[in-house]
Amino acid sequence: MKTIVVTGGTSGIGQALAHTCLERGERVVVVAPDPVKGKKFLDTAQRTGAEGRAFFIEADLSLVSENRRVIADITETFEAVDALVLCARYFRSYRTVTPEGFEHNFALYYLSRYLLGRGLAGPMNKADAPVVLNIAGPGVGPAGVKWADLGLEHGYDGWSAMFQGGRLNDLLGVAYAEPGNGHRARYVLLFPGGTRTGFAGDFDPATALHIEQMKRAAQPVGTTVPPLVELIESPPHAPLSAFVEGMPLSLLRPAFDKRDAARLERVTRELLRDTAGAP
16 A cells, blocks of 8 residues: 655645545545545545545644654655645735745645655655655746745735746756655656646735636646656656656756756755754
8 A cells, every 4th residue: 555645635636646546445645734635535535535645744844843843744644655646826916924924836846745745755665656746837937046045025016936946846856856865766857738727826906817717717626646656656767857747848948957956956965054953
């Protein structure tokens, strides 16, 4: 029986994948901030006979401390983790800073994924064919990173924050897959295509209207799940892969520059050193 960890697993793509994996007989650990939605996940599992295989960890993954607590909890509870699926994301039209001093999108969309991928390397290395699925937007949109302003203190815009988060995750995947890091898990960056999900966020009026238009044109969430299940069952052979709507993406693009990935790794470790040490 595989153990699947899904962040953002109480809504959208994460929720659909979590329930599908339960139906397939897997053990599923959902990490999300809303205890009401978490109870609903567990209640559904109980009704369908999957009670002993469904787990919910309530956590605000925009906080470094909460990510570390989740890592410790999972590591202590499960001997091996076969798949880590990173779906948690929250759009903000207005810049917000976490209690730990990080811009919210940077903290949730990038730092959390950095911490969980590295922090769970131990139990993932014990799995037969471990894989990290990072649901982001690989290689698309503006390729540049605002190195001097990662927290977007100047000229913040919600869409710019999301695009920069995508670029940071591209580089995160590159750094994770570098030889000698001690990670057995395959790392997969993927964008499944526009999907009719809740698209959680705090929107200004113009953005809210745009999001509703996007939802009407998007594919049903159920159509995004089978390719994810396939990747969990049979991870790619390469240490790092990127896919956009099922099509493989060349890693020779500027978005996957190894020097930028090494630079981001150094910067991230410096930032985390001020919050009780890097993983």
